[in-house]
Amino acid sequence: MKISTIKDLLEAELIVGEEFLDHEVVSACGSDLMSDVLTFVKEQTVLLTGLNNPQVIRTAEMLDVSCIVFVRGKKPAQDIIKMALERDIVLLSTDNTLFEACGKLYEGGLRGDMR
């Protein structure tokens, strides 16, 4: 699924990474627990989370996660945006809850990637 499709399905606001909107992700993960994300996520994944701190970007960086969706209308601070910019990570923000956002992407055909 293209990142632009994720943006449309979630009626999300693009925060950073416009040039990567036509990149593909093959799976999704919804979690506030970075420990779990680090254990289970593969590359080319979109990460949906309610957590809003620099470690979300770090976690995405280590796992080659290309897109992060902040749920419940959360907006990352400037230092987080800067980190994402430097690492070519797309940031989106949606008003949907984590549950709703995951549901919409699942309905759209995206699946999880538990090993």
Add this chain to the structure above:
Amino acid sequence: MTVESNAGVGMVHSYQIEAGNFTKAGEAASSIKRILRQLGVDANVIRRVSIAAYEAEMNMVIHSIGGTIQVAISPQVIVFKAIDEGPGIEDVNLAMEEGFSTAKDWARELGFGAGMGLPNIKRCSDDFRIQSEVGQGTYLEARFLL
């Protein structure tokens, strides 16, 4: 970061890790990942080293009183070491169990401390060893074959 070039052994990169500094946490792992990329190391190995390094760095920031992370790169193997100055792990076998954690609430609120770190480092590496003594500190070594 300090770099020592050691002929025949390859490069050793060393990082000082500050306890409790959550803003800086991950900078060492990030630097290690960049170095491996520049060296053209296989993407799957980079990923496994990066995850292990990040987990170990977070462990050190959350649990220890500070320490050092070292990575030595040779053509055959990447040797990652995380050495802290304490407080040490009381029961290492228990700490290796998934879900066991002594992390404080502040770490959990930030998305960590679920008791997955050490088992994840072991899973990512080709060889893993850990030694710890209360009052002395913890020595963790993970090897990745190239």
